[in-house]
Amino acid sequence: MIDVSALRALRSVATLGTLAKAAEELGFTASAVSQQIKRLEREVGVPVLAPAGRGVVLTPAGQAVVDSAPEVFQALEHCAEAARSVADGAPQGTLRVVAFSTGVRGLLAPAVADLAVRCPELFLHISEQDPDQALHSVEAGTADLALIHDADGVPVALPPSVIQRHIHTDVGDVVLHRSHPLVALDRPLTVADLSGHPWVTSPPGTVCHQWFRRLFAGADGDPDVRHLIDDFSTQLSLVASGSVIALIPRLGRPPLRADLVALPLKRVPKREVFAAWRRSANASPAIRAVLAELGTSAGAGL
Incomplete structure (x- = not known):
């Protein structure tokens, strides 16, 4: 009989390429992962890994084992979740949730208090991860539920073992000092309105910077970017000085000071937010409770 923990270790090594990275993901030492792999080799009777430089690669036999692993994990999880769902159905235990930072701020954090009242025996363990890493964690079994968003309008590719549900549409607004002349327009702002005004924006490589570049695509001249700041609270501090304006997603926006105002854009930048989990955990009362x-929370207009 193949040991499930050893099978999980092999799959992690196959994905990450080294025993050390697999150990970090699984929460073991590299020596412990190595021992698990050796135990698996004794159980199947053939080598499953071969050295390759500073890392390792799967042997043909190892690849065959890894290819079959998802069916094993899905069957085991489906069995466990079916048992839980036909008991009293009460969500309980710890649910490991991974999410991008503004998803934690805008969606998970507001839901935690109400969830604790409705499901007192359910505990969330929340970790911050970008969408690609979050999906890997769910697929690998090191997380149970992920919040992900599309990348510049392009949906994240889902592994076959993972399903998703749309839960929110996040949009961006322009935040200005209340004394700024654009506030007097009292209507959604156009690119022409924004031209010539200095900005603080998120750094390149972020979704908000992609929103910003797309907003000015085709406009005459480059926008006047004075500062590149990743933290939205810091951006708002600079906006409060009256010297710059900012484009900030609603999920990531802290409560505005009295001297700041958020105005909508005529061409609204947006991203779709999804919850993702393993198909084999579809009957999980804990996942269903968090999704509900x-x-x-999303319906409340966060």
């Missing part, structure tokens, strides 16, 4: 709470 996220739906309520």
